[in-house]
Amino acid sequence: MLEISGLTLDLPAEDGTKRILHGVDLTLRPGRIHGLAGESGSGKTMTGFAVLGLLPPGARTTGRIAFEGTDLLTLPPRQLGALRGRAVSMMFQDPSTSLHPMLTIGRQLTDHLRHHLKLDRKAARARAAELLGQVRIPNPLEALGRYPHQFSGGMRQRIAIAIALACEPKVLIADEPTTALDVTVQAGVLRLLRGLCDDLGLAVLLVTHDLGVMSAIADEVSVMRHGRVVETGPRGRVLTEPHHEYTRTLLDALPGRSTV
Numbered sequence: 089m090l091e092i093s094g095l096t097l098d099l100p101a102e103d104g105t106k107r108i109l110h111g112v113d114l115t116l117r118p119g120r121i122h123g124l125a126g127e128s129g130s131g132k133t134m135t136g137f138a139v140l141g142l143l144p145p146g147a148r149t150t151g152r153i154a155f156e157g158t159d160l161l162t163l164p165p166r167q168l169g170a171l172r173g174r175a176v177s178m179m180f181q182d183p184s185t186s187l188h189p190m191l192t193i194g195r196q197l198t199d200h201l202r203h204h205l206k207l208d209r210k211a212a213r214a215r216a217a218e219l220l221g222q223v224r225i226p227n228p229l230e231a232l233g234r235y236p237h238q239f240s241g242g243m244r245q246r247i248a249i250a251i252a253l254a255c256e257p258k259v260l261i262a263d264e265p266t267t268a269l270d271v272t273v274q275a276g277v278l279r280l281l282r283g284l285c286d287d288l289g290l291a292v293l294l295v296t297h298d299l300g301v302m303s304a305i306a307d308e309v310s311v312m313r314h315g316r317v318v319e320t321g322p323r324g325r326v327l328t329e330p331h332h333e334y335t336r337t338l339l340d341a342l343p344g345r346s347t348v
């Protein structure tokens with residue numbers, strides 16, 4: 089479905105350019121959650137941004153990001169813009185980056201649906217309520233009239249998921265979606281993501297520095313370090329029999345765990 093191969097990224101730096109990604113390979117498949125782990129600054133977020141064409145000004149890329157046969161890296165900005173949010177969607181750690189504080193949840197969802205899917209007001213409202221139900225927000229119709237601050241952090245993150253799913257994307261890039269949440273709330277949001285991935289056949293790239301989160305829901309795991317994928321494989325294998333020294337170090341750092 090989405091295949092990243094040999095992706096390099098150079099960003100402008102004070103003394104010329106800085107290579108951020110050194111040939112990243114990743115494959116996302118429908119109905120599968122691919123976890124992307126690695127320390128801060130290893131290039132996880134930039135990999136997600138490259139897929140969406142949301143890189144900083146002056147960014148230069150080589151390699152290929154094939155989505156259903158089209159190379160996203162060479163797609164003209166207009167076409168990439170049309171694809172973003174529809175075929176490929178993204179959500180972030182902090183729901184306030186997806187939610188406007190001054191607009192009701194209903195307004196935010198319906199604006200999105202009317203703009204992207206050209207639904208009329210009534211159809212957009214019905215679809216918005218359906219989406220809130222899908223992410224398990226209680227009383228969806230009533231919730232449409234409320235503002236973001238009237239929901240808990242976990243509920244806000246569920247609403248951000250609803251917005252990310254509004255246009256029925258095939259690929260969802262979730263960047264640290266549960267990092268800002270309490271552990272108990274985290275588990276609910278992760279279960280929700282897992283269920284949506286299974287039910288909708290979504291291909292998910294789950295970016296997280298937290299191998300605990302990874303072990304809870306990912307099917308495949310890749311580990312990045314210094315702009316490279318150093319290890320990739322099925323979750324069970326990577327987390328119990330890591331091939332790479334760095335993955336072992338990450339696992340040893342998990343509280344209450346040691347590698348086998």
Ligand SMILES: Nc1ncnc2c1ncn2[C@@H]1O[C@H](COP(=O)(O)OP(=O)(O)OP(=O)(O)O)[C@@H](O)[C@H]1O
Pocket residue numbers: 099100108126127128129130131132133134135144297
């Ligand atoms: N706008 C920018 N201009 C130049 N360099 C940047 C910019 N944004 C990020 N970088 C650099 O790109 C590298 C990769 O950053 P990235 O945000 O992808 O890492 P990450 O693995 O997602 O880390 P984190 O877990 O902290 O989000 C880092 O060295 C960072 O300093």
